[in-house]
Amino acid sequence: MGQTLEAVAIDYQTENYRDAYSRINAIVIEGEAEAHSNYLQLAELMPEFNEELHRLAKMEDRHKKGFTACGKNLNVTPDMDFAEKFFSELHDNFQKAFAIGDIVTCLLIQSLIIECFAIAAYNIYIPVADPFARKITEGVVKDEYLHLNFGEEWLQDHFENSRATLEQANRQNLPLVWKMLNQVETDAKVLGMEKEALVEDFMIQYGESLGKIGFNTRDIMRMSAMGLVA
Ligand code: Y39
Ligand code: FE
């Protein structure tokens, strides 16, 4: 895509850049912290994967530390209040699903939706990041594919029993992603990240995952459209 080919000079020290970074950086830090906690909660629901899920949780904690360093490196104070609100609806839906032991919905929210969101955002960020953040983000994004893969494999193995719940959880949570993207569109653009590129990468990744799990093309089209009408 054009974004990776055009060499756009970005001044990482401007007030404008650092102001936008205070929100995007906070979102990423909060997202990693919640992902850490979500995998620990998933471990409670899936004791047979306890060790693996603790390993994934530990990676998320490392990611959080890495991105915290990225903010410090630019002398930015992350706006954590903004970030907490940003994730609150997805967070609440995960907690509600956890409370009733709904593994399928928890996996859809964390391992599919949030991981695909992270993969899209990090891949789009890498070419426009400052050199310090670029190195960290390159390391992080590799792990996010492992997290996505965990959810894909389990849901693939339990597809027939999960299908209806996945459709329902998709209907409830995909619209939140578009709402979240709209909230950060302006800030992301200041960082050199176009909303169209984020949406495109998210949809490609998410659609591919639904396909791996067992949905057909028609299902994937229908499920993807859920977000767009919200
Ligand atoms: O699994 C993970 O590590 C995911 C928590 C991290 C999500 C990060 C969310 C990134 C959204 C950034 C939006 C920038 C435009
Ligand atoms: Fe593109």
Ligand code: FE
């Ligand atoms: Fe992560």
Ligand code: FE
């Ligand atoms: Fe992750």
